[in-house]
Amino acid sequence: MMNELSRRDLGRLLGIGAVAATLPPLFAQNQPPRSSRRGGIRLSANENPYGPSTSAANAMRDAMRLVNRYPDEAQDELVTTIAKLHDVSADHVILGDGSSEILKLTAAAFSSPTRKVVMADPTFEAMGEYARASGAEVVKVPLTSAYAHDLEKMAGVPSAGVIYVCNPNNPTASITTKQNVRAFLQSLPQDTIALVDEAYFHYADSPDYESVIPLVQMRPNLVVARTFSKIFGMAGIRCGYAIAQPSLIRRMNQQKAWDSMNVVALAGAQASLLDTAHVVEGRKRNSQTRDEVVNAVKQMGYEVVPSQANFIMINLRRGVRPVIDSMRANGVHVGRLFPALPQHLRVTIGTPEEMRSFVTAFRTVAA
Numbered sequence: 001m002m003n004e005l006s007r008r009d010l011g012r013l014l015g016i017g018a019v020a021a022t023l024p025p026l027f028a029q030n031q032p033p034r035s036s037r038r039g040g041i042r043l044s045a046n047e048n049p050y051g052p053s054t055s056a057a058n059a060m061r062d063a064m065r066l067v068n069r070y071p072d073e074a075q076d077e078l079v080t081t082i083a084k085l086h087d088v089s090a091d092h093v094i095l096g097d098g099s100s101e102i103l104k105l106t107a108a109a110f111s112s113p114t115r116k117v118v119m120a121d122p123t124f125e126a127m128g129e130y131a132r133a134s135g136a137e138v139v140k141v142p143l144t145s146a147y148a149h150d151l152e153k154m155a156g157v158p159s160a161g162v163i164y165v166c167n168p169n170n171p172t173a174s175i176t177t178k179q180n181v182r183a184f185l186q187s188l189p190q191d192t193i194a195l196v197d198e199a200y201f202h203y204a205d206s207p208d209y210e211s212v213i214p215l216v217q218m219r220p221n222l223v224v225a226r227t228f229s230k231i232f233g234m235a236g237i238r239c240g241y242a243i244a245q246p247s248l249i250r251r252m253n254q255q256k257a258w259d260s261m262n263v264v265a266l267a268g269a270q271a272s273l274l275d276t277a278h279v280v281e282g283r284k285r286n287s288q289t290r291d292e293v294v295n296a297v298k299q300m301g302y303e304v305v306p307s308q309a310n311f312i313m314i315n316l317r318r319g320v321r322p323v324i325d326s327m328r329a330n331g332v333h334v335g336r337l338f339p340a341l342p343q344h345l346r347v348t349i350g351t352p353e354e355m356r357s358f359v360t361a362f363r364t365v366a367a
């Protein structure tokens with residue numbers, strides 16, 4: 001059968017074709033996948049507890065038939081779909097083996113021993129590691145008291161190759177307002193790249209928040225990263241992408257291994273983008289469960305950073321490390337220590353059932 005596949009057949013199979021539709025779903029709607037391979041409830045990595053959409057799961061299963069082939073056609077198809085989604089041409093898109101690869105490519109292409117990487121503190125640490133691997137100095141700028149990026153200070157750091165803006169920010173789940181991000185992008189010298197990481201974009205619903213992808217056409221120094229690991233529930237299969245002007249995409253591509261994407265991830269991503277209902281449902285479930293958990297935690301007397309993501313940050317007013325350990329002893333894995341906020345506990349929003357277990361354990365541990 002494989003030998004008879006035409007390009008078009010391949011494309012159809014990688015979408016949500018008839019073959020896929022007949023396969024049983026990997027994740028039944030009301031049966032979330034196992035919480036943790038280590039046992040216990042896993043609220044530590046900002047994963048999606050519900051998994052991918054049924055159509056994406058079926059497309060991935062179906063794509064197993066194609067694993068003897070290189071992923072060229074599947075990559076082209078996904079790039080075309082992403083370009084259409086964001087109203088840009090295909091040369092504005094680069095795929096990554098997770099958005100982590102996008103961050104690494106950006107650091108490799110635009111930072112160096114003489115070009116620093118500037119990032120918030122705290123933020124998603126991986127960018128700092130990639131920068132150091134490129135020999136770049138990493139400059140950390142504390143978040144403001146509202147947990148936003150201090151963009152004026154970040155823009156003022158001399159010899160910056162890349163300024164990394166994580167919006168919404170991990171680990172605080174807070175946003176930097178669209179007005180501030182726009183002003184920052186406008187103020188930036190052309191030879192400094194702004195990397196805006198929108199991993200949690202789908203969960204943000206504040207009127208003060210916006211994606212900066214529509215600004216890419218006007219900004220030759222803007223790279224925007226997205227992932228299929230969060231709302232699309234595909235963290236284990238690895239797929240992400242960036243949108244930027246073609247001259248930047250070319251420089252990032254020079255750093256990239258050939259064919260770093262796999263056909264299964266590409267098929268899942270393609271089907272995910274076509275299943276908009278899954279995004280709407282995921283956002284709704286997250287915000288409902290998040291509201292309930294936040295209320296319960298506040299009733300216990302704790303402050304919670306206003307969350308625009310699928311996780312929350314609780315101010316414990318005491319060192320977080322023993323709480324992390326005690327929570328694990330009670331069967332609940334929560335986020336790691338973030339040294340800039342040593343009294344804050346990061347908790348991923350799981351299913352309602354998982355979060356009831358979290359609240360019970362937290363009540364015991366906090367007492």
Ligand SMILES: Cc1ncc(COP(=O)(O)O)c(C=O)c1O
Binds near residue numbers: 045098169200226240
């Ligand atoms: C802000 C942010 N960016 C990027 C990533 C990396 O995600 P992935 O490589 O799975 O796309 C994460 C993962 O948690 C994240 O929180």
